[in-house]
Amino acid sequence: MSYNTFGRLFRFTTWGESHGPALGATVDGVPPMLDLTEADIQVFLDKRKPGQNKYTTQRREPDAVKILSGVFEGKTTGTPVQLMIENTDQRSKDYGDIAKTFRPGHADYTYMAKYGIRDYRGGGRSSARETAARVAAGAVARKVLGDGVTIRAAMVQMGRSKIDYDRFDWDEVNNNPFFCPDAEMAAQWANELEAIRKAGSSIGAVIEVVAEGVPAGWGAPIYSKLDADLATALMSINAAKAVEIGAGFEAACLTGEENADEMVPGKDGKPEFLSNKAGGILGGISTGQPIVARFAVKPTSSILTPRKSVNLDGEATDVMTKGRHDPCVGIRAVPIAEAMMAVVLADHMMLHRAQCG
Numbered sequence: 001m002s003y004n005t006f007g008r009l010f011r012f013t014t015w016g017e018s019h020g021p022a023l024g025a026t027v028d029g030v031p032p033m034l035d036l037t038e039a040d041i042q043v044f045l046d047k048r049k050p051g052q053n054k055y056t057t058q059r060r061e062p063d064a065v066k067i068l069s070g071v072f073e074g075k076t077t078g079t080p081v082q083l084m085i086e087n088t089d090q091r092s093k094d095y096g097d098i099a100k101t102f103r104p105g106h107a108d109y110t111y112m113a114k115y116g117i118r119d120y121r122g123g124g125r126s127s128a129r130e131t132a133a134r135v136a137a138g139a140v141a142r143k144v145l146g147d148g149v150t151i152r153a154a155m156v157q158m159g160r161s162k163i164d165y166d167r168f169d170w171d172e173v174n175n176n177p178f179f180c181p182d183a184e185m186a187a188q189w190a191n192e193l194e195a196i197r198k199a200g201s202s203i204g205a206v207i208e209v210v211a212e213g214v215p216a217g218w219g220a221p222i223y224s225k226l227d228a229d230l231a232t233a234l235m236s237i238n239a240a241k242a243v244e245i246g247a248g249f250e251a252a253c254l255t256g257e258e259n260a261d262e263m264v265p266g267k268d269g270k271p272e273f274l275s276n277k278a279g280g281i282l283g284g285i286s287t288g289q290p291i292v293a294r295f296a297v298k299p300t301s302s303i304l305t306p307r308k309s310v311n312l313d314g315e316a317t318d319v320m321t322k323g324r325h326d327p328c329v330g331i332r333a334v335p336i337a338e339a340m341m342a343v344v345l346a347d348h349m350m351l352h353r354a355q356c357g
């Protein structure tokens with residue numbers, strides 16, 4: 001079982017390695033007659049692509065997507081949508097000296113333990129290059145969801161520096177290089193991350209992703225809860241170490257009174273919720289409130305300070321990772337989080353229709 005495929009009715013398979021000629025996604029189950037162009041997908045890839053400022057890896061990739069199948073005269077045909085992104089800025093020699101060494105914090109050791117062979121160039125398949133393919137699939141998922149569903153993400157914590165939720169402003173997110181919704185905190189992060197970057201070090205982060213406009217009723221009650229599928233999707237992002245929905249870990253600190261999302265009669269006979277500790281999901285099914293998830297990413301493992309490791313022969317060695325790296329992977333994880341929210345929701349939208357009409 002190789003598990004490169006995600007989803008049931010809206011389903012995609014990604015393929016490709018960091019330093020191979022190309023990577024991409026085969027998206028199956030896309031309904032016919034949806035308007036879809038390369039430009040619709042490119043806008044999201046441009047948000048994720050590397051080398052856009054000094055706070056992300058200096059690898060320069062245009063991440064230009066090509067639609068190879070499944071679209072005719074600007075409309076989806078119901079057949080598999082094949083998306084391809086060529087790699088253009090591979091520098092495999094950057095990684096030559098780690099071919100026989102397992103980098104701490106990377107998947108080098110585990111890929112070798114599992115497969116007995118690994119493409120060590122830039123982390124091969126375990127590299128976050130793969131996430132370009134998911135972002136492309138996520139753009140198709142947004143088309144399936146339509147304009148009624150809005151999905152946005154932001155970085156809300158870097159290291160120990162958290163945003164002030166009283167200053168949370170979605171309009172601010174695209175005004176700074178961190179996708180930060182708090183202008184004051186963005187200015188602080190600029191100083192903090194510059195120092196970390198210059199020291200050749202790295203730092204972790206928390207990303208929040210919110211979907212609005214999801215009607216009540218999407219999801220499933222037991223083995224494919226919407227929150228469980230969302231957690232799987234976000235946890236599948238490279239470097240993710242924790243996921244929470246709604247109040248998340250904070251719920252453990254609350255009383256029943258504080259945590260209850262009280263309801264009062266609302267419009268059109270639907271209830272109005274007075275809070276959203278549940279993160280828009282009850283019993284695995286959407287409530288109609290915004291769906292709110294957060295996840296933590298660990299600090300980038302590739303740092304300049306030598307770290308102890310072992311080589312292929314089991315001998316002790318030190319690893320100091322040269323090459324180009326993101327000092328905080330949380331920044332570029334923001335558009336990836338949006339994509340994973342989109343693919344989960346598109347799948348559940350189609351599953352809901354299949355069962356409930």
Ligand SMILES: Cc1cc2nc3c(=O)[nH]c(=O)nc-3n(C[C@H](O)[C@H](O)[C@H](O)COP(=O)(O)O)c2cc1C
Pocket residue numbers: 057105106107123126127128131237238239240298300301302324325326329332333336
């Ligand atoms: C957008 C993004 C960019 C990343 N860039 C780097 C990087 O430049 N250097 C690095 O060491 N890890 C980077 N990572 C993390 C590694 O891909 C990841 O830690 C590694 O493959 C091991 O997998 P795991 O941390 O999920 O267990 C990045 C992750 C994301 C989400």
